[in-house]
Amino acid sequence: MSATVTLSEDYRDCLQEVTNVAMGQAADRLARLLDTFVVLSIPHIEILSPADIAMALHSLDGSTSVSGVCQGFIGGGIAGEAILLFNDTSFTDLARLLNYDDELDQQAERELLMDTTNVLFGACLRGIAEQIDMTFSFGPPMVLGQHQRLDELFNPKTATWQQALVTEINYKLEGYNVNCDLLLILTEDSIDLLCKKLDYLLT
Amino acid sequence: MTSTSKDFLNEFHWLMDVLHNIDVGLVVLDLNLHIKLWNGFMQNHSAKTSADVLDECIFDVFPELPEAWFRRKLQSVTVLHNASFTTWEQRPYLFRFKNYRPVTGAAEHMYQNCTMLPLTDARGQVNHVCLIVYDVTEVAINRLQLQKANAQLHHISRTDGLTGLLNRKTWEQSLRHEFKRFQRYHHACSLIMFDIDHFKNINDSFGHTAGDEVIRRTAATLLEGLRDSDVAGRYGGEEFAVILVDTDATGARVVAERLRTRIEAASVPFEQHVINFTISLGIAELSPKITDSTMWIDTADRGLYNAKRSGRNQSSVYHL
Secondary structure (H helix, E strand, O other): OOOOOOOOHHHHHHHHHHHHHHHHHHHHHHHHHHOOOEEEOOOEEEEEOHHHHHHHHHOOOOOOOEEEEEEEEEEOOEEEEEEEEEEOOOHHHHHHHOOOOOOOOHHHHHHHHHHHHHHHHHHHHHHHHHHOOOOOEEOOOEEOOOOOOHHHHOOOOOOOOOOEEEEEEEEEEOOOOOEEEEEEEEOHHHHHHHHHHHHHHHO | OOHHHHHHHHHHHHHHHHHHHOOOEEEEEEOOOEEEEEOHHHHHHHOOOHHHHOOOEHHHHOOOOOHHHHHHHHHHHHHHOOOEEEOOOOOOOOOOOEOOOOOOOOOOEOOEEEEEEEEEOOOOOEEEEEEEEEEOHHHHHHHHHHHHHHHHHHHHHHEOOOOOOEOHHHHHHHHHHHHHHHHHHOOOEEEEEEEEOOHHHHHHHHOHHHHHHHHHHHHHHHHHOOOOOOEEEEOOOOEEEEEEEOOOHHHHHHHHHHHHHHHHHOEEEEOOEEEEOOEEEEEEEOOOOOOOHHHHHHHHHHHHHHHHHOOOOOEEEOOO
């Protein structure tokens, strides 16, 4: 693919609105499940290159204060990966949040990360999928950098794509030391199809 | 019967066949966690038939299931209408199924990935949950073996085969590391370089196997007397080096002398011979005058040279 993908203002606004609505629904569901208020930032939407994404992920390598979890999703020709970056999140708070009573060893921490991720992704992606009338299937979440350094796992120089549509949302949970960034990365091939779906909403 | 209902029955039949024979475990639970579907995979691996488990509460049939955890997982499925996952790396298994392959099954139990799906009724309400259980034993075993092999390679690449001490490359990394730490925090830190006196004579008179034995014994004696924080490495053929963290020259001298007398007292039996040998040691404490790690080694080497020149079997501190 050579042509640079651009996203018109209309599509961007529309997608932002769709994401906003989805996040609102997600926040509502999360509040019911977790019994706490979820503070969400306004989604930030941008077309990014592999190098940009590699930079965002760079902070994960060699850092003990940042962890990341990713989960793939696909449905009806739209595919992508959601990545959740936990910044300085306290595991004890996560455990409290998810009513996790067992002792917190490394395995339990991993499980907490994956469960939180699954809950946040599921809530958000479901909302988006509903509005554009699709359903996604999800792969299991995976803790990043657990088996392989990220610079080995994802090399922007050898990436087979040039651009991806990235939606970034910041989550904070009221009363908990939990702060995370959700990156929703849609593949290059999905952008066209997504725009077609958005057309229904725009007309 | 009308032909459409016959078609439907036929279709239902082969659909059930698929569910029953597919090589993943399928369990459907209602919201009270009573088992509503139990497919062939689950029957075969658990040795419980559908008749045994249907309409039973899953915790009664499988008391080993972690109930609080399981309920929490299911809650996120029913509240969020959202699939939930667990992988073998978090929990090796959900249902404890014994490994069934006596020859090629390398694991004690089946490793499982598990997905929990919300099932909606005609009105779009979730009132059942589907558990899908994947057998990932082979993947898990491969991953675990790979991790083990990597750990072994990591160990081999850092240590010296004959003595088990750090090899020169790794030891020098530690040396540079300690040097940098000194520059930052100015904690006392000393270096001992030593070698075996007249080692060539030992090799010439008893052979290289005897020489190896002497080297091994030296390394073992060295390791016995060290603290956990000290870093010992084999620097060259019969040369050894130790970094003593938080230790000044006086302290390092005590360590050096203790090692020297232990080696002097030790004897290595070899064939019909008993080999006695000694070592000479040079000591250098880090000071601001030492500007890099190579210079630190040189300084300790000068101490070693002095110890040799004054008659061997002794230690000597070199001050810049």
